[in-house]
Amino acid sequence: ALELTPVTDPVISKVGGNAMLEIKPHGVLATVVWTFSPAAIPVVSWTETNPVIGAGYENRVTLNTATGSVELRSVNLSDAGVYTFQGTTFTSGREAFNGSVTLKVYEPITNVNVKPSLAQPIANQALKLTCEVLGSQTVSSRLWLKDDGPEQVSITGPDQAVLNSSVTFTCSAKSLPPCNYTWYFNETETAQSSQYNIASVSNADRGSYTCVAWNSVTGRNTSAVKEFNVTGEFIGFVREIFLPGYHPLISRNVKCVCNTEECCWSNQMHV
CATH class of the missing domain: 2.60.40.10 (Immunoglobulins)
Known part of the structure; x- marks a missing residue:
């Protein structure tokens, strides 16, 4: 057979x-x-x-x-x-x-209980935890889980960026189980993810970005803040300024106007 x-x-x-x-x-x-x-x-x-x-x-x-x-x-x-x-x-x-x-x-396992060897655990001293259950006399496996955090929350990403560029902020924290992340921009909730993306930076994106990390098991939360600034797009150096039809006089005032959001002036004399 x-x-x-x-x-x-x-x-x-x-x-x-x-x-x-x-x-x-x-x-x-x-x-x-x-x-x-x-x-x-x-x-x-x-x-x-x-x-x-x-x-x-x-x-x-x-x-x-x-x-x-x-x-x-x-x-x-x-x-x-x-x-x-x-x-x-x-x-x-x-x-x-x-x-x-x-x-x-x-038999279905019920009344799972973790029993510590000390009623009041003491820091830096050994502690034994025993898993007790009601049900089948033979338990095939036990899985221990430790819930902790979140701690050490941090935001990585640039402190500033030029207009129209793209920016990504990443929030991370030590947490068991993994925590959830919520982003706030100037105290207004904007996203729920570990990453926050800005596709095209504008002046309205200046301000404070706060990431709140929350552990749904421990019920704890903590946060980190990043200040972000926006700079103007770099155009280039203007080597000379020409004033057609106008001849400045020595020791007299001259007003020069720059039509960009941010300018850096330098006065160099050449003979």
Whole structure:
């Protein structure tokens, strides 16, 4: 007989849940018999007629007559163990197959409690934490989580930029679990993301940018502030100023006007 490997082994279920004991034999199914080891208790059998359900499995077992798979409903702790199957299929002729699948059943875990070794923990001294639960006597795994922060919030990005350029500010913080970020510009909320982008800088973008980092588990928040300035677009150096039709007199005042937002004046005398 062909040794057939089940689709999933072991199958894990909780008390009160449903378990699928799934197999995929080759060819067209002709017969199949499921038993519960080690006493070979009949679960369900089929020989091209109506399935025969074993005692104690009435209204709890459904057989898929196309594949031979079994669904066991309302699982209880006594259902845990090894289920064996054997059957035949039509291929070029009749071909026999057999195999087994293990069902593991667990009670739902409730009342999870973390118990410290000291009622009042002391800084810089050892502390033991014990995870206690009600439910299955055997707990397959435990995952420890430590919630902390946010701390050390900072904003990276330029302190100033020229008109029409693009700018990105990035906010970061130490936090477990990762925190959420909210941006404020001059005390008005503007975005909710770790990054704040300005596609084209204008004079209206001058001001204070505040990033607030918030941990939804610890309920704590903290913030950082960046002052941002906008400078005019660099045009170039003006080497000489010509005043057509006007001849300044020595020791007399002359007024020169620059038609850009920011100018830097320099007076150099050449003989």
